[in-house]
Amino acid sequence: MPASSPSLLAPKGPPGDMGGPAREPALSVALWLSWGAALGAVACAMALLTQQTELQNLRREVARLQRAAGPSGKEEGHPWLSVREQSPDALEAQESGERSRRKRAALTHKQKKKHSVLHLVPINITSKEDSDVTELMWQPALKRGRGLEAQGYVVRVWDAGVYLLYSQVLFHDVTFTMGQVVSREGKGRQETLFRCVRSMPSNPDWAYNSCYSAGVFHLHQGDILSVTIPRGRAKLSLSPHGTFLGFVKL
Numbered sequence: 001m002p003a004s005s006p007s008l009l010a011p012k013g014p015p016g017d018m019g020g021p022a023r024e025p026a027l028s029v030a031l032w033l034s035w036g037a038a039l040g041a042v043a044c045a046m047a048l049l050t051q052q053t054e055l056q057n058l059r060r061e062v063a064r065l066q067r068a069a070g071p072s073g074k075e076e077g078h079p080w081l082s083v084r085e086q087s088p089d090a091l092e093a094q095e096s097g098e099r100s101r102r103k104r105a106a107l108t109h110k111q112k113k114k115h116s117v118l119h120l121v122p123i124n125i126t127s128k129e130d131s132d133v134t135e136l137m138w139q140p141a142l143k144r145g146r147g148l149e150a151q152g153y154v155v156r157v158w159d160a161g162v163y164l165l166y167s168q169v170l171f172h173d174v175t176f177t178m179g180q181v182v183s184r185e186g187k188g189r190q191e192t193l194f195r196c197v198r199s200m201p202s203n204p205d206w207a208y209n210s211c212y213s214a215g216v217f218h219l220h221q222g223d224i225l226s227v228t229i230p231r232g233r234a235k236l237s238l239s240p241h242g243t244f245l246g247f248v249k250l
Helices: 020-069 088-114
Strands: 117-128 133-144 148-151 154-157 161-171 177-186 189-199 209-219 224-229 244-249
Touching: 117 148, 133 148, 133 244, 161 177, 161 189, 161 224, 177 209, 189 209
Parallel strands: none
Antiparallel strands: 117 133, 117 244, 133 224, 148 154, 154 224, 161 209, 161 244, 177 189, 177 224
């Protein structure tokens, strides 16, 4: 009896099971690749959606800033430019304008420092019987600069220039007329700058009246100014709101 062949003796599997164990790993790899591709597509779609949302937010923010800037933030219909985007001519014009502004500010500050101001209020009066006049002694209530100086009954000018002078005296006197004289003494001569005359009531209870006058004068260095009342023992108010003397350099 002939020997049986090994191939004939080996068990036979089912007809449809041709190489089954070898195909299972390949199928698993294909499934994983399909899932990975699907997940990647989903991630890309979500990233694209997020970028579109951020882009829309940025567009809305730019539109809001442009509306808030208004016409001043644009020039000839174009959006405002940053410093780097501006032309050299525009930058030079801005720098020139800034320099001019600083020069004007410095000049204005310098001019203000030169404007002397002196406002005086009375602290005492003295009557001279021999000359029939009453003089007022002053003290500064407001002072700026060093162009003027109060010295007792007179005011001395240290800085020459054009000044506004004003004077007021509040009288309480029954003499029919009262008033004051503002005079200047300098360069060996004395002159009256201005005078004020006011009628007074005869009733002592009503005998209140103020006399105010002002003028613009060119004062010289070394001038001495004073206020006198051409009446001996004149009755007047020493209140700072009723009687005062002032100088403002123009």
